[in-house]
Amino acid sequence: MMKQFIGVGILSFAGLFSSVSPSLSAIPGTAAQPSTYQIxxxxxxxxxDASCATSYIIGSGSSSFDISSAAAGAEVGGYVDISGIPLHQTWxxxxxxxxxxxSVGGTWTDGDGDNCGTSNAAQASGHAAVYAASVGGTATPTNFVIPNVGFSTIVQADYTAVNMTKANGAGTATxxxxxxxxYTCKGPMPLIEVQFNTGSAMGFVDGTAAGVGTACQAFPRPPSVTITVSDP
Structure with a gap:
């Protein structure tokens, strides 16, 4: 489902934050839409510029947001403050x-016809492991981890291609x-428009055997995102 949020003085970057795992397409499989996707x-x-050698902090402090929710835009908008953006500088x-x-919750059917869910993990997602479970389950959320470079067929170029930095085993990534x-701020607070689509944000490994810890394998994937900043 496509979510769109437009506001004056509200920076709703909600969809961006889950764009951290595009390289997971390197794990063979297809995708489904999660009912929960909390970052x-x-x-x-x-x-x-892309190097972020010159930057301006518009939000800080640990906060969690379910970007599959229709309320995500307003919630993230409350996290940031763009009132002090320096004038006449281009971002x-x-x-x-x-x-x-x-935190991802969802159900899907894999290539073997197994009905799968995120509620009954037999193998937890980790830096070097995909989520796996016995057949069945519901959409109760569970934790998924962005994997390390070197796991499966993931290489550094997969993350570099999207300007993502994650040290193996690290608890955070950028x-x-x-x-x-x-965009150059010339005085009035800008209009911020963010569009994101979580329709393919949960990937699953196709064609796994129906057994505990082998069937129902899944991993996080990014939604599509567009961010536009303009004068009112």
Whole structure:
């Protein structure tokens, strides 16, 4: 389902924060829409280029948001403060620091016809493990972890391609994401529009055997995201 939030003086970067795991497409499988996709943010910065050598913090402190919820835009909007953005400086990117643990809830049917859910883990998701469970279950959320480089077929280039930095085993990661076009604040608080789609934000490994710890394997994937900043 597509969520769209538009506001004056509210920076609703909700969809961006789960864009931390695009490389997980390297694990063979297909995708489903989760009913819950909760991420934890510790900092948001506006940046003048992709390197974020010059940045401005617009939000800090640990907060969690379920970006599959229709209320996510307003909730994240309350996390940030853009009232002090420096005038006449151009911003082109956003850098977000997030937890590498994401709470995901959902159900799906894998390639073997197994009905699967996130409620009955036999193998927890981890830095070097995908979620796995026996057949069955409900959409009760469980923790999914962004995996290490070197796990499965994931290589450093997968994360570098989306400007994500995650040390193996780390509890946080950062991702730098471009605005749809550069923005220069000239006085009035800007209009911020964020569109995100969580329709493919939960991936599952297709064709696994029906056994405890082998069937119903899953991993987090990113939604599609567009961020636009403009004058009112």
């Amino acid at each position: 934890t943010i510790s900092q948001i910065e506006l940046c003048q 082109s990117h956003v850098r977000v620091t997030i937890s590498t643990t994401i 991702i730098t994401y471009p605005l749809s076009s550069p």
